[in-house]
Amino acid sequence: MDEVIIATKNEGKAAEFKTMLAPLGVKVRTLLDFPEIEDIEETGHTFEENAVLKAEETAFALQKMVIADDSGLSIEYLGGKPGVYSARYAGEQKDDAKNIQKVLQELKGVPHEERSARFHCALAIAAPGQETITVEGTVEGIIAEKPEGMGGFGYDPIFIVKDKGKTMAQLTKEEKNKISHRANALNKLQLLLQHEDSVFRGNKEDR
Numbered sequence: 001m002d003e004v005i006i007a008t009k010n011e012g013k014a015a016e017f018k019t020m021l022a023p024l025g026v027k028v029r030t031l032l033d034f035p036e037i038e039d040i041e042e043t044g045h046t047f048e049e050n051a052v053l054k055a056e057e058t059a060f061a062l063q064k065m066v067i068a069d070d071s072g073l074s075i076e077y078l079g080g081k082p083g084v085y086s087a088r089y090a091g092e093q094k095d096d097a098k099n100i101q102k103v104l105q106e107l108k109g110v111p112h113e114e115r116s117a118r119f120h121c122a123l124a125i126a127a128p129g130q131e132t133i134t135v136e137g138t139v140e141g142i143i144a145e146k147p148e149g150m151g152g153f154g155y156d157p158i159f160i161v162k163d164k165g166k167t168m169a170q171l172t173k174e175e176k177n178k179i180s181h182r183a184n185a186l187n188k189l190q191l192l193l194q195h196e197d198s199v200f201r202g203n204k205e206d207r
């Protein structure tokens with residue numbers, strides 16, 4: 001595997017995948033390098049379903065092996081919202097600042113101990129004629145009262161990482177990429193591909 005295509009147009013995710021995959025010495029490209037691929041509708045009800053949709057449609061369009069990431073924030077007090085709607089929680093235009101404001105408004109006055117949340121990252125790896133594989137990673141946290149920190153992207157400034165007592169946006173890139181939902185999912189995927197290294201050779205009938 002000398003090249004990996006990540007089926008995302010999210011610059012924050014793209015940067016994290018590039019950093020995390022750098023030690024493997026593989027070239028990483030994303031959909032930002034393939035502007036001709038149109039937006040894929042995320043019609044699934046779970047992160048996993050959406051990751052599979054994005055990976056399979058992109059693998060078919062490019063006729064290459066592709067990894068897709070569907071991720072988001074699940075807040076216990078809100079019954080799991082924004083969940084699969086995280087990117088467009090405050091409107092179609094995907095605005096991180098507005099999404100954060102909406103969440104903080106909905107949690108206004110809610111005490112610390114009822115502000116539990118979890119980031120999810122589902123990864124799907126698909127290739128033409130192969131069975132798609134999925135994994136999921138999570139990280140536990142608490143929703144802050146106000147945004148803190150400049151790092152990361154998305155909801156990072158309001159997500160206090162349980163084991164760190166700091167928001168995800170206050171961690172260094174290296175720290176985030178060690179403990180994040182995305183790092184956990186990617187580690188699982190790497191383990192799976194190591195143990196089943198036949199997966200991306202031959203087609204599924206051969207296995």
Ligand SMILES: O=c1nc[nH]c2c1ncn2[C@H]1C[C@H](O)[C@@H](COP(=O)(O)OP(=O)(O)OP(=O)(O)O)O1
Binds near residue numbers: 007010086153155180
């Ligand atoms: O590490 C993270 N730190 C903070 N926020 C995060 C993170 N990971 C996902 N998120 C949020 C951003 C977005 O509101 C949603 C992902 O939505 P999601 O559909 O998976 O991605 P997207 O539409 O931005 O790009 P794409 O579908 O092209 O990969 O969850």
Ligand SMILES: [Mg+2]
Binds near residue numbers: 042
């Ligand atoms: Mg999306």
